[in-house]
Amino acid sequence: MSELIRVMHIMGHMMGGGVEATVMNHYRHIDRDRVQFDFVVDSDSTVVPREEIESLGGRVFVVPPYKKLPLYSSACEKLFREQKPDIVHSNINALSVFPLRAAKRAGVPIRIAHSHSTANPGEHAKTLVKNMLKPLSKLYPTHLAACSKYSARWLFGDKAVDEDRVHIIKNAIDLDKFSFNPRTRSRKRAELGVTDRQLVIGQVGSMCFQKNQVFTLNVFAEVLKQRPDAVLVFVGDGPMRADVEARADSLGIRDNLRILGVRTDTSELYQAFDVLALPSKYEGLPLTGIEAQAAGLPLVVSTNISDETFMVDTLIHPLGLAEAAKTWATLLIESARYTYGSNNEQRQQLTTQGYEIHASADTLCSWYETLISSTHHSY
Template sequence: MSAHENKIKIVHFLNSRVRGGVENHVLLLLKYLDRKRFKPVVVCPPVLADILRVELQAMKVDIFELEVKSPFDIRDMLRFISFLRREKVDIVHAHLFNASRASHFLAKLAGVRITIETNHVREAWRKGTLKTWYAIDRLFSRFTDCIIAVSKANADYLLEVKGIEPGKVKVVQNGIDTRAFDAQSRPATSIKAALGIPDDAPLIAVIARLEPQKGHIYLLEAIPEIIRKYPDVVFLLAGDGVLASELKAQAARLKIDRNVIFAGFRSDAELLLRSSDIFLLPSLWEGLPLVVIEASAAGIPVIATAVDGTPEVVRDGETGLLIEPRNPVVITESVLRLLDNPEEAKKMGQRGANYVRAHFDISQQVKGTEAIYMELIAGKGVKDLANVTHTG
């Protein structure tokens, strides 16, 4: 058997149509996965394939375009089973429950040995007795060998709320390439200069999809009081989403549109963060947000809601400020505290950079994920794959 044939073939299954934190998580994992042991393939809807194609091609990761939207998508379900059998896939690693529900039963039918789900977020949008009973989740978990929680809080949600079998849940905290966010120096090209923002104007970055989950409406309500004291402050909102028009109308209604820039999706998060003075994330729920880790790595203080896994990254009063969600008054107070005390803010940023470099580097996430792959392979008694050597 050739070295190529003996690689562990892993399908990363995504059933989403937009790019967000989950998709960035997958891209980072693929970038640093040990290619001497693993051969990854991405299976995702065509619209997402178009968004990710350039980056995946640069990483030499193949794409199989497929979308399973309902149990009646028989044609695509059969195509997926055929693909798995033809490619002799060893592991199907789905991201979010919607994706594991669509892929893991089919994977088992195709003879795939191992199925894994990464559960990236608490599903707070699920309402009603039936949806929050999570019976469907427990049913489909029978076809899942392991569920990776991206934070300790995420694991608690899986165990205590969803009622997932404890032996199936393992924690691998999110990570980033901390080297890409050099906190030691300001960038040569500043976002402020590019956007015509005066260099001495405070810049507060908010990188998040414009969706209800992210709590932008409460942030905008807080801004009028902030600009009364700091009339030159600028809030840079980077991200796209269904609330774009509504949020722009809200900013105009509050007469703060001069202080708020809707920048759309940005691929230069490093530059944006290193040009900013504060990062703010007013989410209503999360998993373990990559962007908070990125902001800390860039050396700027973070103000974020104390939801789910976020407190695992932000140490309140040390690396940033944790606030309650849905509270514009608390947002105002926290922003003013950091603007009024720039030395305190600077020290928070420095401590945050040190903390995430020690605890949230991508190498730790990749190592933990690869360890789960090999542990499951060994547990299944797959001797030919268990003998794939570690290449360092």
């Protein structure tokens, strides 16, 4: 392709979560002489890496939040008509129906709906909206994408997946950043104020219903009965932070808790942890699960998470959320890593499965070019 392809990514409410990290990982490593990204973000976003995006040649466009639907839709359509992107790639799951409808009205030739997640019946209002919108998920996109077959089936249905109509874009990462380094481990643990002998449990993700941090706190209270000097580290922020802090106070475990907020050094923090808690109520394919495996970090995970997430079997310890907090606590303690060394084996497994970012970014670039070429040939 001789002309630069401009892809406008719809990001919704940006708050430093895994979807944003996945898109940014690909943006950093894609050949920007062939493909350039622009980002459409809601005005109520809290974490927008504008400076980095602009340094890489991209642009950030701000629209009203999707909750103000008429304003949101008209702003998107106006933006698409003015900017005339080659591709609109929407990353907001079932809500993609709205920006892609606007993109179709604006005459954007290639419109991608990307499923990054699923749903949980316990999240009543959100799940109701998702279930109402799912039948419309294939109405406005010209192409479908997903982070896993599990998330693809959830949004687009079995038939679309079985007929190979969903393009899988793995939540790939820069594996080099996650290679274990004992000096990094010592430095990050010192920053956290913990000794070599203390058990450090980590959890990385937005503080929300889906990621289930309150459940982790209840489990951690049981951990402290066996390991009184243990420390729990939350990386991330979100709408349930106040609830998390209140629960920690009510359990009397605040002194053993570190809430770090949104961080840019997550790859180093994994090395400070001894085990990762991943008790999600639902997931598409959690980026943190891939990152932890690349770092050689054991994971205790809920059985609600798709098996597609896990490549390094020796690191994975699944458990149902209905199990007692004491059972979770015992498994976290028993699963913690106590030896460290080369993680070449898990790196090779992740590379083979398509989670190496350089290869994934090149594949994505080629896919965009193929879509453009096919569209031109159809005229």
